[in-house]
Amino acid sequence: MTATELTDRGEAGMTVAFVLLEESHIPLMERWxxxxxxxxxxxxxxxxxxxxxxxxLVEKPRTGTHCFIIExxxxxxxxxxxxxxxDYPDYYSLLCAEPHDYCLDLFIGRDDCIGRGIGTxxxxxxxxxxxxxxxxxxxxxxxxxxxxxxxxxxxxxxxFRHIRxxxxxxxxxxxxxxxxxxxxxxETCP
Ligand SMILES: CC(C)(COP(=O)(O)OP(=O)(O)OC[C@H]1O[C@@H](n2cnc3c(N)ncnc32)[C@H](O)[C@@H]1OP(=O)(O)O)[C@@H](O)C(=O)NCCC(=O)NCCS
Numbered sequence: 001m002t003a004t005e006l007t008d009r010g011e012a013g014m015t016v017a018f019v020l021l022e023e024s025h026i027p028l029m030e031r032w033x034x035x036x037x038x039x040x041x042x043x044x045x046x047x048x049x050x051x052x053x054x055x056x057l058v059e060k061p062r063t064g065t066h067c068f069i070i071e072x073x074x075x076x077x078x079x080x081x082x083x084x085x086x087d088y089p090d091y092y093s094l095l096c097a098e099p100h101d102y103c104l105d106l107f108i109g110r111d112d113c114i115g116r117g118i119g120t121x122x123x124x125x126x127x128x129x130x131x132x133x134x135x136x137x138x139x140x141x142x143x144x145x146x147x148x149x150x151x152x153x154x155x156x157x158x159x160f161r162h163i164r165x166x167x168x169x170x171x172x173x174x175x176x177x178x179x180x181x182x183x184x185x186x187e188t189c190p
Contacts, residue, residue, distance in 0.1 A: 014073040014118075016125040018080060021067040026053050028069070028076060032109025038078070041148050042107040063087060066130070070106070070122055078108040080122065082131055085141065094166050095176055100138030102131050115150065123158040132181045139181065143174030152177070 021029075029052050033043035056067055064087040070078040082104045085097040095101075104126055108114050131137050142160055144151040152162075152175060160177035167173050 014121075015071075016122050017071040017074075018068040018126070018130060019071055019076075021056055021069055021079070023053070023057065025069050025076070026057070028109070029056065029079060032079070032107070036109075036111040037114055038107040038109045041145065041151065068130075070108070072113065072118055072122070077110045077113045077118065078106060078122070080104070080106040080126055082126065082140075084136070094168060095141060095143070095174075096164065096166075097141065098139065100136060101141055101178075102134070102137045102139070103141050103143070104131060105142070119151075119154045120157045123155065127158065127179065137181060140179050142177045144177070146173055146175040148175075 026049050030047065030049045032038045033052070034046050060067055060081065063083075065081050065083040068080045069076050070080050082102055085092050085095060085101045085103050086099055091097075091103075092101075095103075104123070106119070106122065106126070108119055108122075127140060131140050140160075141163075142155055143166075144155070146152075146165060155177050159179040161179070162175060163178045164176050165173060166176060
């Protein structure tokens, strides 16, 4: 199975898949990030396709961020990214992170897919299949806005707990949550 075909079958019998972000997804990203809940909680300002192309297809991959479209039941519904926090020294310091920490970040772009348990299914699948399969990943962090109660509740259901609240130089407040990788059967043997 390749990185573009990682799948997970959830309770509802629908399949979550992570498809590597590519040029053909940019118009979708532009639509999602400029409206609805994704604009409110993730984008925060209007973006052009050209800006998104540069940011998501060039800059993020170059600095080590892995960018995916989330598919649910075979349909694209949102965007997810993850990265090793140590690859971003300023953010590493801000979060008081540790060397084995990874960061996960996502949005569901279709408002009709929000609040139906899909985000919980997607986050669990990302932890199991993308992040904690990496040998150097020991913990996963997320930094929603403290006002984003729906996101916080979703992450709590996936095992994340609040560890600290930080404010960036630009004034953005993050309610930092973390979940540890569960020890494998081998690691728990005496
Ligand atoms: C955050 C996001 C990924 C969560 O996915 P989702 O599919 O909507 O979440 P789920 O339906 O799995 O879980 C949401 C939970 O929050 C609860 N919830 C919803 N609104 C809430 C509120 N105002 N206060 C408290 N809890 C709330 C729901 O009841 C549900 O909990 P429950 O199952 O115990 O009833 C999705 O809503 C999203 O992408 N939002 C827009 C962008 C965004 O916020 N991105 C996250 C940036 S960190």
